[in-house]
Amino acid sequence: MPELPEVETIRRTLEPFVVQRTIQKMVVIQPKLRWKIPENLAELLKHQSIIALQRRGKYLLFRCTQGTLLMHFGMSGSLRMVGDDTERLKHDHVIFYLEPKLILRYHDPRRFGAILWTEDDPEQHPLLKNLGPEPLAPDFHASYLYQRAQHARTPIKSFLMNAHIVTGIGNIYACEALFHAHVHPMTPARNLSLDQWTTVKNALLRVLHQALDDGGTTLKDYVNAQGEPGYFATKLWVYGRAHQVCRTCSAPIETLKLNQRTTFYCGHCQPLRLTTS
DNA sequence: AATCGCGCCTGACGGC
DNA sequence: TGCCGTCAGGCGCGAT
Numbered sequence: 001m002p003e004l005p006e007v008e009t010i011r012r013t014l015e016p017f018v019v020q021r022t023i024q025k026m027v028v029i030q031p032k033l034r035w036k037i038p039e040n041l042a043e044l045l046k047h048q049s050i051i052a053l054q055r056r057g058k059y060l061l062f063r064c065t066q067g068t069l070l071m072h073f074g075m076s077g078s079l080r081m082v083g084d085d086t087e088r089l090k091h092d093h094v095i096f097y098l099e100p101k102l103i104l105r106y107h108d109p110r111r112f113g114a115i116l117w118t119e120d121d122p123e124q125h126p127l128l129k130n131l132g133p134e135p136l137a138p139d140f141h142a143s144y145l146y147q148r149a150q151h152a153r154t155p156i157k158s159f160l161m162n163a164h165i166v167t168g169i170g171n172i173y174a175c176e177a178l179f180h181a182h183v184h185p186m187t188p189a190r191n192l193s194l195d196q197w198t199t200v201k202n203a204l205l206r207v208l209h210q211a212l213d214d215g216g217t218t219l220k221d222y223v224n225a226q227g228e229p230g231y232f233a234t235k236l237w238v239y240g241r242a243h244q245v246c247r248t249c250s251a252p253i254e255t256l257k258l259n260q261r262t263t264f265y266c267g268h269c270q271p272l273r274l275t276t277s
Numbered sequence: 278a279a280t281c282g283c284g285c286c287t288g289a290c291g292g293c
Numbered sequence: 294t295g296c297c298g299t300c301a302g303g304c305g306c307g308a309t
Contacts, residue, residue, distance in 0.1 A: 001301090001302065032286095034285070034303085034304080058303080072303085072304095074286090074302085074303060074304085075301075075302050076286090076287080076288095108286095109286080109287050110285085110301090110302085111285080111286055111287080112285070112302075112303060112304080113303090127305090151278090153279080154279075154280070158280090161303090163304080170302085170303070171302070219301095220288095220289095220301095259280095259281075259282080260281095260282070260302080261301095261302065261303095262300090262302090
């Protein structure tokens, strides 16, 4: 599922190809994504040039001459460059035809993704304006997390996955970062000391950078814009490893449900501490 | 104000 | 073989 490293990988793969190109045509096959694709979008996009390709959290931003196309991949979305348009697949919902010739196909079986348009500052778009900071930004500090967590009784894993606190962290990287930080996912966020937040933040950055180096995590169907998978899946320590032995201590990896999401952890390496230390 | 759980979707899989 | 239930889950939104 595309989290920050996957979306950033798509962005990096795509950027040298799409910037400076012009949108000749957009064909919508299935407009019903998480939100309906605006009916006039094809008309609006025609003949616009792509000036830059950016990322904010898990959103991909196509900065165009007269506005910005916002793209989200939900759980199962992908965007691929293809040579020709002859072999359209089931769940290919939108096709972008660029000039000089380049075809992009947006594919999303579960349709939890989104394709939207704004002509204002995209940072002020309702979906972006309340997002928390980028964890990979140079000014992202443990002290920020510590401050925001002061009154949060919510489990640290839910806290890290809250895009209004910090963007881009989904289930996989939240589980992995907490494992490396030796913090139990149920620990109330406000219980962590500044030192512990430093540990968590460093673990998070290490996991995100490693995943980026590996081109993201492919569990089932994630591919970048060139159709290539990511190789971080082989380096997962807890995610998807229920009942298997911990690679550190050989205890069985356990699971629990947090906000309807399966949470993987090692009960031995990540002891639950309910008192502030 | 913070937190919880629903609903949107399809595909894979297990049981019968 | 087919049908049904369950699970996977990002995230806005309404309810508490």
